[in-house]
Amino acid sequence: AQTVTQSQPEMSVQEAETVTLSCTYDTSESDYYLFWYKQPPSRQMILVIRQEAYKQQNATENRFSVNFQKAAKSFSLKISDSQLGDAAMYFCAYRSLAGYALNFGKGTSLLVTP
C-alpha cells in the first residue's frame, strides 16, 4: 500500500511571504496522481492543486505551485504571497491509476501571521 508522509505538523508564515510544505510518498508504481488539499475550520476539503506523475512539468495554480521530484518521491507545495485566508490544514494525497481511493498524509497546519 502506498504511504504518504508529511513531516511538518505545523508551519508558520508571515503575510505576503512564501512557504513550502513538504510531502514524500512511497510507491512502486510508475504512474499515479498527487494532490494537495486544503481543509479550513469549516472541515470542507478543497482541492488546491494536482499533478499527474507522467507530466514532468510542475503544476501551478495562481499563487500555488508544486515541486515534483519523481525519483525522490517528493511533492512539495509552495505558497507565494501568503494571505490570511491560506491558514488551514493542508493534506498531501496520492491516488493510484489502478485504485480509486485517495491516500492522505497526516496533514500540516499552516498559520499565517499579519
Next chain:
Amino acid sequence: EAGVAQSPRYKIIEKRQSVAFWCNPISGHATLYWYQQILGQGPKLLIQFQNNGVVDDSQLPKDRFSAERLKGVDSTLKIQPAKLEDSAVYLCASSLVQGGPTNEKLFFGSGTQLSVL
C-alpha cells in the same frame, strides 16, 4: 452549483448506541465516497459507491458499519453499536466521472463530527 450536503453537522452519543449520517452528493455525480477523519490524521476511505453499487469497502468495519446508496443518489452511513474509537469526522465526497479512475476532482461536504462518550 449546490455542493455536497451532509447532516447532521455534529452528533454526540454514548458508546453502544447507534447513529446514522446522511449525504446528498452534487446532482449527476456518479461516484460517492465516505471518509473517516480521526483527529490529527488525514481522511481514510471507508467505502466508495459507483451509482448504487459498491466499488470498494475493504476498509469498512463491517461488523458495526454499514452504508447504502439507494437509487444511486443520496447515501446513509450507519454505525451500530458505536465505540469510543469511532469518534471522528465523517466526510462525504462525490465526483462526476464514471468508469475507470482518473484525476477527476472530488467535491467534499463539510462532514459530520461524531463524539462517542
